[in-house]
Amino acid sequence: MESREIRFENVSKFDGEVLGINRVSLAIRPGITGLVGPNGSGKTTLMNLMTGLLRPTRGKVSVLGLSPYDPEHLFRNVGYCTQFDAFPRGTTGFHFIQSFLRIHGFTGAEATRLTEEALIRVKLTEAADRKIAAYSKGMRQRIKLAQAIAHNPGILILDEPLNGLDPMARAEVIALFRELSADGKHVIISSHILHEVDMISDQVIMINGGYVVAEGEIQDVRSEMPEHPIQVLIRCSDPGRLASRLFQMDHVVEAKIQADQKGLLIRTRDADQFYLRLNEAILETGQDIEAVAPADEDVHSVYQYLIGSNGGSTS
Amino acid sequence: MSSGHVQKIKQLPWVLWIRQVQGIILFELRRSLTLRRSPFVYLLALAPLALLSLRLFFPTEQEILDGIGGINVMFAIIFRAFYLRLAVFFGCVGVFMRLFRGDVLEKTLHYYFLTSVRREILVVGKYISGVLLNFIIFGGSVAVAFFLLYLPSGWVTVEEFVFKGPGMGHLFSYVGVTFLACIGYGAVFLLMGLFFRNPIVPASVILGWEYINFLLPPYLKKISVIYYLESLCPVPIPSGPVTILAEPAPFWLAVPGLLGLTLVVLVIAGLKIRQMEISYGEE
């Protein structure tokens, strides 16, 4: 049966004595996968290994059952938008995309049609006949994206695709990723903007120092970190009374009343027990409840716990 | 070869490969045929034409005395000394070494590697585009130079020699040798561009080797491209006082020899490129 996963089996990549990634085993399923980690953590190495631009020192990589070193079959179904901000000199946006479609093996007419479609998708039709050298950073980013999606691949690998895009363009591109993901495609995105990764990813892979430190859906990852108590935010009418009641539970380790006196941030070691007994406490203290929500089940918090920086400066 | 093998070869996606090679050639030629990208190659090809055009207006008395025989020798000297040893050689250095290493330098090679093209097909496509580019420029230059050299002798002489005499054969030989030079040197420099980060040292060694070929003993002459190319030239030239003479290679050895060398080099290049990784930071 044909595999639907991108698999890394105990993959290591060393460049001389420099570690790229080490003993990585992964299975990436369809949907949007966010790849996060600090600078030099190995995100780009991981993407380059998936696409055959690098060869592993050890281990095996397969993409939907195909070898990354069989470009003839692999790249019919894979598009990769790299971080390299360089283009063949003297080419226009249109010519750039169309030429590489012809190199893919499309006929002239097909290549022209696909180029036009891709340019419409990234909203670059007006600038298509201008030299890429004269494009802005955002336009260069979009033309790379157009080149990666032009042949309608089933797997889209995007290294920092939102870099240089203005807020409008970001929203449009994110919508495009969602659209592609809804079609059952793999979209793998590395980004240093954690709240955007959080917003769009179905699953995340966190990587640090060449090691994968977490993978999966963010709630699952969070629940597997018992050393970090879960935070729950409760918006209620009398947070002081509720806090003193909740402190009677063994697993509640901290309660903070918010500055507006309308909210309470609780840290608990046992989320299941906490939620079971929360209703009881609310009834006992006679609270009007506005909202109860987890406060640290997001990429940013998990990143902080696992990797240690605030996530704002990673890439 | 068994019929099973033949069947397997027939089943290969030849149509797709041909379309991909066409795509690579079109893209490469469009990039490289511009004067801005290859100014020195054009300069090498156009310089002798400018000279020969000047000569149309200032013919010397000597060539009138020497007649067609003298002009034949003069063209043979220009072809061997300038076109073969210098223009085509340096043209190939410029074009073929850049085919892959230039893309690495410009950080654009990954675009090719991320298309659904076998890397061996990429080598073939890029190589053919280099051969075509050089042949269009230098083959064209040789053909025009040929006519420009004979024209001052008068149209009647040109007609007699070129169209009714052996001239056309000479012209085809020279253009053919130019084509073989592009093929032979092209393959060698393509390989160097793949193997060496800075190919200037090996290229200098080859330049030196090809340059001192006339001084080498006959058995060493055979390990050079220029020996086979000069063997195919239709008009012999007077040798210098220090030249070590050797029997020219016969046609049946020279042409298959050069084509064989090219094939071997392309196979090595194909094997090399399969293992190639993208690491622009090291350049």
Next chain:
Amino acid sequence: MAVYKHSYRRYEGDLTARWQRLLVLPRYAYRGVFQSRFFLIFFVICLIVPLGAALLIYLRHNIGALDLMNIPDDAILPINATFFEWVIQIQGSFAFLLTVFVGPGLVSPDLVNNALPLYLSRPFSRTEYVVGKMSVLMILQSCVTWVPLCVLFLLQASLAEGNWISANTRILVAILLGSAVWILLLSLLAMAISAWVRWKAIAGALMFGVFLVGAGFGETVSALFNTKWGSLFNISSMMQVIWEWLFFGGASETGETVNRLAAGQVPVWSACLALVVIGLCCLFLLSRRIRAYEVVR
């Protein structure tokens, strides 16, 4: 109410003297150049001929040593203008090869990586940049041309009898002037090529090309037009003319006047003029490329 924290303080310490700033470029360039083991070996090889020449000078003046080795007096070259011209030609070739290895990497990486605006946005002019980069080459070339030759000249002067220096001042002038012309020409050519060719390897090949293709083209001109003036395209040949004139003037070793045009060489003034034209072309090419902004093509 806004709070303005004036935490930025401009640098108020000492600056490197203006004339010294351009020396920053060779200082860093040499670190890179001498990291290459290949280059280091080649640089040592460049000094073998002057060492051999020093040995010859010593032997020429040490009859005892010659007797000891059973070498007859006349087997050793006389130490005169011909000897020094011979050494300067060999060392000139080494200077050329040094230029081929080092020159292409001087400007092109700055252009490829858009580093020129970084240099030129500091108190550092285009001229200083060019002179600084050229000094990388000129110092290296000096180390293999006029410096060892001057040492040889002084060695010969110290060992020779009588007023050898005053009788042979022309040799010293020829060494200094001849080296200066060659060094300046090579440096300008290398800089211009490095500024116009983005890839080091192609720039190196082009350096060879300028000399070899120029020579070949010159020969073609001479053959086609039955003239000697084709030599004006041959830089090495022009330099040869200038060196000969500097070492011997219009006369040969025996004192006869030489008609250079008849002997197959162009006159000295034409060779000088051609080299000046080449130098001006290089300066023009450099001025077109060394600028603090990028031209999009």
